[in-house]
Amino acid sequence: MSRIVCKKCVLDSDMPGIDINEESGLCHFCETYVPFSAQEKSDYLEKMEELFREYGGRGNYDVVFALSGGKDSSYTLHKLKNEYPFLKVLAVQFDNGFISDNAVENAKKMCELTGSDYFKLTMENEVLYETFRKAAESRDAFPRLAKYRASDICNTCISIIKQKLIEEAIVQDAPFIMFAFTPGQSPNPIIPLKANFIRWSRSIFEKQLQKIGVEDKDEKFLIKNEVIESMGKEGPRMLHPLCLWDYNEGQILESLVEIGWNPPDLNDSNSTNCTLNSFACQNHLEKYGIHPYAFDIAGIVRSGDMSREEGLEKLHQALSQPLIEEAAKKLNCR
Amino acid sequence: MEPIKNDILDYLKDNSFMDTNIGLEDNDSLTQNGIMDSIGLLELMDYICEKYAIEVPEDMLTPENFDSLQGITNLIVKLVK
Ligand SMILES: [Zn+2]
Numbered sequence: 001m002s003r004i005v006c007k008k009c010v011l012d013s014d015m016p017g018i019d020i021n022e023e024s025g026l027c028h029f030c031e032t033y034v035p036f037s038a039q040e041k042s043d044y045l046e047k048m049e050e051l052f053r054e055y056g057g058r059g060n061y062d063v064v065f066a067l068s069g070g071k072d073s074s075y076t077l078h079k080l081k082n083e084y085p086f087l088k089v090l091a092v093q094f095d096n097g098f099i100s101d102n103a104v105e106n107a108k109k110m111c112e113l114t115g116s117d118y119f120k121l122t123m124e125n126e127v128l129y130e131t132f133r134k135a136a137e138s139r140d141a142f143p144r145l146a147k148y149r150a151s152d153i154c155n156t157c158i159s160i161i162k163q164k165l166i167e168e169a170i171v172q173d174a175p176f177i178m179f180a181f182t183p184g185q186s187p188n189p190i191i192p193l194k195a196n197f198i199r200w201s202r203s204i205f206e207k208q209l210q211k212i213g214v215e216d217k218d219e220k221f222l223i224k225n226e227v228i229e230s231m232g233k234e235g236p237r238m239l240h241p242l243c244l245w246d247y248n249e250g251q252i253l254e255s256l257v258e259i260g261w262n263p264p265d266l267n268d269s270n271s272t273n274c275t276l277n278s279f280a281c282q283n284h285l286e287k288y289g290i291h292p293y294a295f296d297i298a299g300i301v302r303s304g305d306m307s308r309e310e311g312l313e314k315l316h317q318a319l320s321q322p323l324i325e326e327a328a329k330k331l332n333c334r
Numbered sequence: 335m336e337p338i339k340n341d342i343l344d345y346l347k348d349n350s351f352m353d354t355n356i357g358l359e360d361n362d363s364l365t366q367n368g369i370m371d372s373i374g375l376l377e378l379m380d381y382i383c384e385k386y387a388i389e390v391p392e393d394m395l396t397p398e399n400f401d402s403l404q405g406i407t408n409l410i411v412k413l414v415k
Contacts, residue, residue, distance in 0.1 A: 028348065143368040145350040191376055194392040201372035203397075204365050233392055 006030055009298035010311040016289055017144070033302055036183075041244045044189045048239060051176070051190070052084060055237075059173030060090075061117070064165050064236075066179045067091040067110065069103030070273035074110045074261055075252045076180035076242045081114035089116035092168060094161045097128040098276035098327065102264050106273075109260060121164055123220060131156060131221070132276065133331040134212045136283045141211035149185065151284035151292040153276060156212070159205045160221045166198060167223045169236040177236050183243040183303045185296050193235035199228055247305040278319040279327035291315060338386075339407045345381055350374055360404040365397070375400060382406070388413040 004020040005012040006027035013020045020027055036044070056062045063080075067073045077091060093099070093107045104120070111118040135141070135156040142155045150158060169177045177193075202223050209216050216222050257263060264273065284292045294315060301311040327333075339360070346358075350369055364370040370378065379390055379400070390413065394400075399409045 032348070140368060143350065143365075143371045143374065145369075145374050146371045149373075188376060188380065194395060196392060196395050197372075197376075200375075200395070200397060204372050207366070 005312070006298075008308070009302045010308065010315050011294060011298050014289075015291075015294060017148070027298075029298065030302055035303055036244070044244050045241075047190060048241065048244075049084075051237060051239075052087065055175035056087065059175065060088075061172045061174040062087045063089045063176045063178050063239075064169040064172060064174045065089050065091045065116065066161055066165055066177075067093050067107050067118075068180075068273045069093060069099065069105075069107035069110070070264075071249070071252055071256060071261075072182060072242060073180040074106055074256055076178070077110050077114055077116065078256070078259065079245065080178070080241060081116065089114070090119055090168070090172060090174065091116045092119050092121050092161075092165060094157070094164070095120055095122045096132075096157050096160075096274065096276065097123075097125040097330070098274050100264060100273060100275055102262055103273035106261050109262075113259060119168075121161075127220065129331050131209075131212075131214050133333055134214055136279075136331065136333055138212035139287060141208050147284070147288055147290055147292075148295045149292075151280040152212075152287070153280035153283060154292060156208075157274075157276075159208070163202065163205060163221060163223045166193065166236065167227050170223075170227050170231045175236055177238045179238065179240055180242045181240045182247060182296060183299055183305070185243075185299065189240045189244050191238040191240075193238060195228065195231055195233050195235055198223065198231075198235050202228065247300065247303075249300075249306060275323055276327045278323040279331070279333075282319050282324055335407055335411065338410050339403055341385070342378075342382075342403055342406055345378065346370075349377070349381075358403065360407075361402050363397070363401050364403075365401055370401075378406075382410060386410050386414055 003012050003014045004025075006020055007025035008030040009027060011018045011027045011029065018027055021031060024031060052062070065073075065077055067077055077089070081087065081089065091107065091111050093104065095104075108118055110116070132153050135152045138152060142152060146155050149155070165177050168174075206216065206222055209221065214221075219225065253263065281292055284290060297306070297311045297315055300306045301308050343358070346364075346369060358367070358369070365375070379395070383389060388410065390409070394409060399405050
């Protein structure tokens with residue numbers, strides 16, 4: 001069988017689990033795709049604003065914000081504070097041992113510009129390196145679905161961020177947690193996190209960590225149990241405003257550069273903020289034959305926010321060998 | 335019961351890349367068998383709430399109710415009434 005690429009997005013028949021309907025020429029996801037209507041988007045935004053009014057101004061912060069320093073999160077923070085200047089934001093940047101200096105500078109700059117507090121979440125590099133090495137060496141620790149969303153290394157890293165951001169929000173009594181997920185990464189713009197669910201997602205991640213061979217006894221990565229015990233039934237809400245706003249990569253970059261954000265100088269455009277990314281992509285491709293960005297890019301293309309050509313180009317772009325080697329050395333892999 | 339169970343199974347096959355050949359027993363754990371993660375669970379819950387016009391109370395979002403085909407089916411039957 002020759003490789004068929006979906007007519008609408010960038011998924012193709014060579015990717016495991018993807019079938020292209022010969023009649024329509026579309027993948028299953030494009031066939032069943034129902035985008036948010038303009039009405040739905042504005043309803044969600046209205047609901048979000050209602051929540052800001054209802055729950056804002058009570059805790060130490062209103063929003064605990066996941067700021068990587070990359071374009072999406074920098075743009076989201078900037079637009080958020082432009083539109084809702086009354087929100088008190090704690091921006092958390094996770095130093096996973098691989099963030100570029102440029103990403104740190106950008107994150108600090110965005111906080112200065114928007115009047116947000118900056119907090120750098122750090123952990124011992126050795127512990128992180130070992131964890132990521134184990135993630136690289138692991139197989140099938142994450143469900144199939146997650147393998148299409150991100151690499152094993154990224155899934156580990158993102159899960160740590162989520163756990164620690166939820167923890168921080170509970171500690172700070174902040175009603176909202178925000179991630180700059182694109183429409184392809186999150187179909188759900190508003191997610192209320194109840195105590196039961198937080199407990200359950202902690203245990204899911206705990207088991208995933210065990211599968212890759214990590215026992216997180218000191219709760220370095222997992223939400224601290226005592227923090228969960230301290231919360232009421234109602235937890236913070238996870239909000240993803242970026243998937244409700246228009247998304248145009250070119251415009252986002254342009255508007256950011258205008259306010260002094262520095263575009264990254266790496267030859268792998270997906271590595272805007274993390275120097276482990278190329279290695280993580282290659283590792284995932286080798287293990288599963290799935291490009292960890294395929295789904296994300298397909299989602300952006302499907303929603304019409306990126307041209308199919310541009311998406312295909314991004315997907316088939318060569319990964320940076322020097323970055324891969326550098327990361328492998330740090331992780332002590334191969 | 336059966337139509338609901340099959341509907342959930344179809345949803346899982348369509349949305350989670352679940353192996354169509356996998357022999358998933360009614361009481362098998364979705365999260366422990368690599369079918370669902372926490373994001374997937376929230377999406378599944380959304381789907382169920384919309385499809386069956388129900389609201390899942392916070393107390394019921396537990397592994398006992400939500401981590402297996404049987405558990406989810408029972409939950410829906412209980413809430414639809
Ligand atoms: Zn498609």
